[in-house]
Amino acid sequence: MKRFIGFVKKEFHHIFRDPRTMLILFGMPIAQILIFGYVVSNEINDVKIGVYDKSKDNITKEITNKITASGFFILSDNLNSDKEIEDAFKKGIIREVIVFEQNFAKKLEREGSASIQIIADASDANTANIVANYTESIINNYMREELWAEGLPYQINPEVRMLYNDELKGVYMFVPGTMALILMLVSAMMTSISIAREKEMGTMEVLLVSPLKPLPIVIGKVIPYMVLSFINAIVIIALSYFVFKMPIQGNFIFLLAETLLFIFMALSLGILISTASNSQMVAMFISMFALMLPTMLLSGFIFPIENMPKLLQWISAVMPAKYFITIVKNIMIKGSGIEIIWKETVIIVGMTLFFLMMSVKKFKVRLE
Amino acid sequence: MNENAENIIEVKDLVKKFGNFVANDHLTFEVKKGEIFGFLGANGAGKTTAIKILSGLSYPTSGDVNIAGYDVYKEREKVKKNIGYMSQRFSLYEDLTVRENIRFYGGIYGLSNKYIKEKTESLLDRLKMREIQNLLISSLPLGWKQKIAFSVAIFHDPKIVFLDEPTGGVDPITRRDFWEMIYEASHEGITVFVTTHYMDEAEYCDRVSIMDRGKIEGLDTPGALKDQFKAQNMDEVFLKIAR
Amino acid sequence: MKKLIKVKKIKYILQKEFTQIFRNRTMLPMIFGVPIIQLVILVHAATLEMKSIDMYIIDKDLSTMSHKLISKFAGSPFYNINGASFSLNEALETIEKNKTDVIIQIPYGFERDLIRENETNVQLLIDGINGTAASLINAYSSSVISDFNRNIIVDLTQMPSLKNLEPINVETMYWYNQELNYKIYMLPGILVILVTLISMFLTAMNIVREKEIGTIEQLNVTPIKKFEFIVGKLVPFMIIALFELAFGLAIGKIFFHIPIVGSLWLLFGFTIVYLLVVLGIGLFISTISSTQQQVMFIAFFFMLVFILMSGIFTATESMPLWAQKVNIINPFYYFMRVIRMILLKGSGFWDISYEFFSLLIYGTIMLSLAVWRYRKVS
Numbered sequence: 009m010k011r012f013i014g015f016v017k018k019e020f021h022h023i024f025r026d027p028r029t030m031l032i033l034f035g036m037p038i039a040q041i042l043i044f045g046y047v048v049s050n051e052i053n054d055v056k057i058g059v060y061d062k063s064k065d066n067i068t069k070e071i072t073n074k075i076t077a078s079g080f081f082i083l084s085d086n087l088n089s090d091k092e093i094e095d096a097f098k099k100g101i102i103r104e105v106i107v108f109e110q111n112f113a114k115k116l117e118r119e120g121s122a123s124i125q126i127i128a129d130a131s132d133a134n135t136a137n138i139v140a141n142y143t144e145s146i147i148n149n150y151m152r153e154e155l156w157a158e159g160l161p162y163q164i165n166p167e168v169r170m171l172y173n174d175e176l177k178g179v180y181m182f183v184p185g186t187m188a189l190i191l192m193l194v195s196a197m198m199t200s201i202s203i204a205r206e207k208e209m210g211t212m213e214v215l216l217v218s219p220l221k222p223l224p225i226v227i228g229k230v231i232p233y234m235v236l237s238f239i240n241a242i243v244i245i246a247l248s249y250f251v252f253k254m255p256i257q258g259n260f261i262f263l264l265a266e267t268l269l270f271i272f273m274a275l276s277l278g279i280l281i282s283t284a285s286n287s288q289m290v291a292m293f294i295s296m297f298a299l300m301l302p303t304m305l306l307s308g309f310i311f312p313i314e315n316m317p318k319l320l321q322w323i324s325a326v327m328p329a330k331y332f333i334t335i336v337k338n339i340m341i342k343g344s345g346i347e348i349i350w351k352e353t354v355i356i357v358g359m360t361l362f363f364l365m366m367s368v369k370k371f372k373v374r375l376e
Numbered sequence: 377m378n379e380n381a382e383n384i385i386e387v388k389d390l391v392k393k394f395g396n397f398v399a400n401d402h403l404t405f406e407v408k409k410g411e412i413f414g415f416l417g418a419n420g421a422g423k424t425t426a427i428k429i430l431s432g433l434s435y436p437t438s439g440d441v442n443i444a445g446y447d448v449y450k451e452r453e454k455v456k457k458n459i460g461y462m463s464q465r466f467s468l469y470e471d472l473t474v475r476e477n478i479r480f481y482g483g484i485y486g487l488s489n490k491y492i493k494e495k496t497e498s499l500l501d502r503l504k505m506r507e508i509q510n511l512l513i514s515s516l517p518l519g520w521k522q523k524i525a526f527s528v529a530i531f532h533d534p535k536i537v538f539l540d541e542p543t544g545g546v547d548p549i550t551r552r553d554f555w556e557m558i559y560e561a562s563h564e565g566i567t568v569f570v571t572t573h574y575m576d577e578a579e580y581c582d583r584v585s586i587m588d589r590g591k592i593e594g595l596d597t598p599g600a601l602k603d604q605f606k607a608q609n610m611d612e613v614f615l616k617i618a619r
Numbered sequence: 620m621k622k623l624i625k626v627k628k629i630k631y632i633l634q635k636e637f638t639q640i641f642r643n644r645t646m647l648p649m650i651f652g653v654p655i656i657q658l659v660i661l662v663h664a665a666t667l668e669m670k671s672i673d674m675y676i677i678d679k680d681l682s683t684m685s686h687k688l689i690s691k692f693a694g695s696p697f698y699n700i701n702g703a704s705f706s707l708n709e710a711l712e713t714i715e716k717n718k719t720d721v722i723i724q725i726p727y728g729f730e731r732d733l734i735r736e737n738e739t740n741v742q743l744l745i746d747g748i749n750g751t752a753a754s755l756i757n758a759y760s761s762s763v764i765s766d767f768n769r770n771i772i773v774d775l776t777q778m779p780s781l782k783n784l785e786p787i788n789v790e791t792m793y794w795y796n797q798e799l800n801y802k803i804y805m806l807p808g809i810l811v812i813l814v815t816l817i818s819m820f821l822t823a824m825n826i827v828r829e830k831e832i833g834t835i836e837q838l839n840v841t842p843i844k845k846f847e848f849i850v851g852k853l854v855p856f857m858i859i860a861l862f863e864l865a866f867g868l869a870i871g872k873i874f875f876h877i878p879i880v881g882s883l884w885l886l887f888g889f890t891i892v893y894l895l896v897v898l899g900i901g902l903f904i905s906t907i908s909s910t911q912q913q914v915m916f917i918a919f920f921f922m923l924v925f926i927l928m929s930g931i932f933t934a935t936e937s938m939p940l941w942a943q944k945v946n947i948i949n950p951f952y953y954f955m956r957v958i959r960m961i962l963l964k965g966s967g968f969w970d971i972s973y974e975f976f977s978l979l980i981y982g983t984i985m986l987s988l989a990v991w992r993y994r995k996v997s
Contacts, residue, residue, distance in 0.1 A: 028908070032916040036923065043927050047942045050751050052934055097794065098966040100956055103934070116786055123788040130793035131963035133804045134667055135934040140791045141758065151787050162775050163738045164688075164768045166761050170747030171714060181749040193919070201912055209831075285645075288911045289824055293649040296816070297657055305664045310932075312752045315670045317663050334717060337748050342715050431840050435996055452996070456842040467837035471639050483631025484841045538840075 015228040022202075023232055037190045037240050041247050044182035052138055058085035058096050058105040063112035071124070074150050075106065080142050097129050104128045104139050172341050183248040184336035185309025187241055187267070188329035192274050192303050194237045197295035199230055199278030204291035207282075230275050237271045238264075245340075257343030266339065266353065270332045273356050276363035277328075283370040303329045331355050381408040384536060384567050385430065390439035392425050399425040401590040403439070407569060407583075409535075412562050414581030415571040416610075418618060421587040423571040424464070424540055430569065431461045431538045444535045457485070460529035460537040460566075464544055468525055470514035474505060477513060478528055485532040499527055519550035523557060530561055537561065539570040543577070555580050575610040584610075586617050593617045628843060632851025636825075640855065650821070650859060651866065654813040658867055661809050662875060665932070666801040669697055669755050675710045675719040676703040682730035684771075688741070691767050692723070697759060714746050721745045721756050733771070795878075795963045802875045807958040808931040810867040811951060814890075815897050816922060818860035822901035823914045826852060830909055839995040849902060849990050856901075857894045864890055880965035889957055889971065892978045896950045899985025906992040925949045930956070953978055 023029050057075075061068050076083045081104075085096050093105050107125035109115070116122040126143050128136035173180045203226075245263070248254040256263065277299075285291040305311060306320065307329035313321055324330050331352040338344040346353065385407035392400040399422045407413045417423045428434040430441060432452050441448040444458040468477050475496060482492040500506045503523060513521060522542060530537050539558075543551045555577065562568055570581070578584045578598055585595040594601055594617055598610055607613045640646065674692060678685050692698045702713060713719040724742040732739035743760050747753045769785075796803050829835040838848065864887070871877040901918070908914045928935070928942055929951035935943065946952040953974045960966035968975070 026913060028913045028916045032920050036920050039920070039924055040927070043924060043942075047938050048927055048933055049937075050754070050933060052937045054936055055934060056936065098960065098964050098970045100960050100964070100966065100970065121786045121788055123790060126789060126791040128791065128793050129964070130796035130799055131804060131959045132930075132934070133793070133796050133799045133801055134932050136793055136796075137799055138934075140793070144789050144791065147787060147789050148785075151785060155786055161737050162733055162768070162772045164733065164764055164771070165738065165740050166743050166764050167740055168743045168745065168757055168761070170745050170753055170757075171711075173747035173750060173753070176747055176750035176753055178750050180747070181751070201915065205910075205912060287645075288915075289828070290645050290649070292820070292824075292911075292915050293646075293653070296820075297649070297653045301657055301661065305661050308749075311665055311667065312669070312749060314673075315666050315668055320660065320664050323660070338715070338717070341748055344715055348716055433836060433839055433996060453842050453844075456840060459840065461837065461840040463833060463836055465833035465836075467832070467834040469635070469639065469834060470832070471642055472635065476635070476638060480631055480635045481837070481841070483634075484628055484838065484843050486628055486842070 012224050012228060015225070016231050019202075019229060019232045023236065033194060033236055033240065034243065036193070037186065037244050038247065040186050040190065041179070041183065041244060041252075044186060045177075045179045045252050048182070049178045050134070050138060052080055052135065052142065055081050055104070055135075055139055056084040056102045057081045057139075057143075058087050058093070058102045059083060060087040060089075060093060060105055060107045062110045063108050065111075065113035067113040067116060068108040071108075071147060071150055072106070075143060075146050078142070078146055080139075093127060100129075102129070103132070103135060104143065106143065177252065177254075179248060179252040179254055180341060181309055181337070183244065183252070183254055184333040184340070185304075185307065185329075187244050187336055188270070188307060188309070188332045189300070189303050190240055190244065191237050191267070191271055191332075192299055192329060193295075194240055195233055195271050195274030196278035196281065196299055197292070199233050199275055200281035200285065200291040200295055201288050202233075203229055203279070203282035204285050204288045208287050226279060230279070233278075234271055234275060237274070238268065241267045241271070254340065256340050258339035258345065262345070263336070263339045266332075266335050266349075269353070269356055269360070270328070270335075273328050273360040273363070276360050276367065280363045280367040280370070283367050302327060306330070307333055309333055328356055328359050381410060383407065384409045384411075384444055385413075385569065386440070386442040387430070388440040390426070390429065390441060391437045392422075392429060392434070393437045398590050400429070400436070403592055405585055405592060405595055407536075407567060409567055410562065410565060411582045412558065412568045412570065412580070414578050414584035415569065415587065416573065416575070416578055416584050416614065417571075417587035418573060422590045423587055426587075427538050427540050427569070427571055431459055432456055433461075457532075458535045460532065460534040462525050462529040462537070462539050462542055464541040468513045468521060468528065471512060473510050473512055474516075474524055475500075475509045477524065478531065481528045482531050487532060495531065499531070503527060519546045519553070522546065522550075522554060526554070526557055526561075530566060534566065536567040536569060539568065541571055541573070543572070543574065551577070575614055578610040578614075586614060588618055628847050629851045629854070632848070633854055636852070636855040640859070650817060651863070654817060654863065655866060655870060658806070658809055658813060658870060659874070662802050662806045665805040665809070667751065667755065667932075668799075668801065669752070669759055671699050672697055672756055672759065673701045673718060673720045674698050675713055675722045676700060677705060677707060677710055677722060677724040678703065679705060679727040680725050680729035684730035684733060685725045688725065688764070688767055689723075691763055692760075695763060698763075710744075714744075717746075719746070720752070721760060723760070734775075795880075803877050803963065804959065805932075806867075806871045806875055806877050807962050808929075808955055810864065810871070811929075811954050811958055812926055812931070813867065814860050814863050815951065815954070817863060818856050818894060819897050819901040819922070820915070820918060821859070822852065822856045822898050823905040823908075823918055824911050825856075826902065826905035827908050827911050827914050831911060845990050845993055845995060849986070849993065852902065853895075853898050853986075856898055857891065860894050860897075861887065861890060877962065879962055881961035881967070882965075885968055885971075886958065886961045889961070889975060889978075890954075892975060892982060893950065893954050893957075895982030896978050896985055899982055899989055900950070902989035903985055903992060906989055906994075925951045928952070948981070950978070950981070 059072055061072065072083065075081055084102055087093055087096060087105060096102050105127045107127065109123050112122045124147060126140050128140045130136040170176055249256060281291055281294050285294055306324040307327050308324065313324050335349050335352050338349050383406040388404050390400055390403040403426060415423050415427065429436045430443060432448055432455055443455045446454045448455055472480065478496050478499065479492055500509055508516065526542060543554050558568055572578070581598065583595065583597050584601065585592050587593065594604065594613065596604065601613050602609065605613045605616045607616060676689055678689060693700050701719060704710065707724065710719065710722045714722065722744040724744065726740060729739050729741065741764065743757065745753050745756050793799055872879060904914055904917050908917065928946055928949055935946055935952060957971050957974050960971060
């Protein structure tokens, strides 16, 4: 036992001695949460647009003013021909051009209708869509206010309520996502790399012939990362609670227990990866391309899973992060107990056992 | 050995400190052209630190080092053309073949293609390694790797070769073979500067210096040292100094 | 006798690097196979189009009008009606279980109020946790309702057409990607990430690996110049990265039909400048690290931050000012813009000259830093 504790201490020592490791362990979750909280959002403001006003009358000016006064847009170019629109888009500064047809006000008055063209630069399709929608709704509002001052008849007013997150803050989704990502990173990737490193340097053989049995060696390697992952998880939860005012509706202890379970899962996955790779470089590439990117993109925290093609939905079904994200958001935001999320919990337990069994099998094969 | 041969290595008051720890404490010695100079000491006595400074891999804290007529501080790149170096980790690329390693290092020294080719052929014959020339280094036994590493280190015909514990981890017979190669190189006029902690190897050297805790405690031919310390063999000399 | 770089020495380094890369059975698939699979998969994943919204219905009115409204939703390919009852609690429970995205509640008196009071309400309760999805669901559902509303108005007032209702006719056009096909715009973005990750990690890990196994020491006692060494390390990975890009573009063209409007020469020329920055950063990281693990940690940290801020799926000009300042040193930011500009819009050299020269300066700085930090002597 004493030997074992000494071994664990050595592992901790390795981690703490290197500021770079500390950077990734603690800088990363903090940086990521802050970026998700403050930087990555689908809201737009200060988007630069151009106006091609062929009419230049009072109404077109009024509409232009409405659009620029909204705060979403900055009028950066006044264009005078179709050619100029294309040139402006190619420079990549403006994202949208609003074109008023000739004699806009006159037509509106005499014929009762006039048209506006919104041309959005859809080389960034996502932003183009948002930008065009915002513009359209500003124009529609103008139309209602000015032209239907007495009010439209027969109005159906949708009353929209956003449950759990009435301001639609991005962090609500990003906190569970970041937790999954960071725990995967620290637990699975770091363990796999650190074990692969021992193999590469030949020190693993030294350990294996030492009086320590293989199991304690692996456990010893894994414990520090488990502790660090757990601290990380708590840092993330604290940040989201104190900085972003995200609620913790459910049972805190239950949340921690589920987190611990996920960490176990990630660690056993890390061990499995390390049995399959014989150099740090390989372990890193497997971790990066088989874990990080899929965890980011297939677990549903940036892009909703339901929108993906069927095949990808099946792949996402084997992403442990997907279940963990559901668990975290249910406990933290919806306040659910085990009766709601038992299925997800069972799946993660199952995955953990599977990874452990696979690595034991691989490990044995190698020893023989 | 010609007593009047010129000095090819001159070291004066060489000091290297790591923080408060003094790894080399005012080392002063000369090595004569064509000599096999042994640099002895226990692990941690400061041998590797000194050899790294002499071969231009590390800056001294103070002191003068002159190698093949060039100042190690000021004419580092000229020094490098004239030396070869083999570390205890004998740095061959494990994932390259024997031939590829030789060609690579030859190329780095700017030797001509034709010269590299010819010399590689004669080297392979001399080492009797023609059959294994296309095997990866990783598949070879340790002793062979050391021989190849040594051949690579003197491939560009340097004036001096620095060997840092070149024979670690192999059996006495392989070590003997290795020393045959050192003698051969010496006959061709290459000065050999070798660190070791095997005392029997000290007997093969023309002169040896014995280091302890950063200082040179004895420097002479093996015979003279044995007389000086009234010892039967180098082992005893060493033990007396270390005590 | 200061001579220029000796091309021949560099040739030997190149030869050695390529032999090592192509000899490694595990790295080759990692470099070429895995990223391409990733590209194909991730391009499909990265979409914000809502294809199936799970809706729960509470219709307390049970009128002709409410039936009509519900059948509007049921008839839409985007909606999937997954339950109906009169109990709000039952409905909310399905939201807690993540089975429902939105509840529509039509109150008692919906039709009556519309006819008599000229105004009526309908409630949408949306699971707001995923803010992005929630606002899209809101937009979709609201537009279904307002479409429905317009038809009702036209029916009830017997107006001749919608024209009178909406005198300003807004027509939206999406240039360069009419159908707002996400793949066309995500593929170049993901390709940028893959090319960058591969080339940066390979470079950074490569030199540190030589440090770890000790061969770097052997190189340092040779008369090779720092600059020759750095160039010898740079070129192989640049070639690999360019291949990777070409490969990815070919896949994009063949399988996803991404348009290539601009000049490929310009794109590859720009990529070379971009790679100077990326590889410069990689080399710099490797000169300040002593183990592969450290390299990975540093690189991972910066890469993740840079990717998230690159504008791959959000507008960079809408970010807070400090984030925009950070983006000045974010290589992804420049390339993300430029690859889309060249491929999709056909921008020319003068359109991207700002990015080009910025990266050229950036690359020169990073490479000089790497050469300066690379120590032959400790």
